[in-house]
Amino acid sequence: MLRFLGLLLVVWLVISVVGAVVKGLFWLTVVGLLFFVATAAIGWNKRETKALPPR
16 A cells, blocks of 8 residues: 555656646646645555554
8 A cells, every 4th residue: 555655656746747847737736746745644644553553
């Protein structure tokens, strides 16, 4: 699952860079950054729950 989230982070980062480089696609940068932050938050949450010892 974390590998998949890492892949998504890379995809969102590439989309953001493409949106910043291509003229007129600023909206693509914004959407890519929003998805990047959301995916990073989900990954951070999954990492924290895995680190806790079982009850």
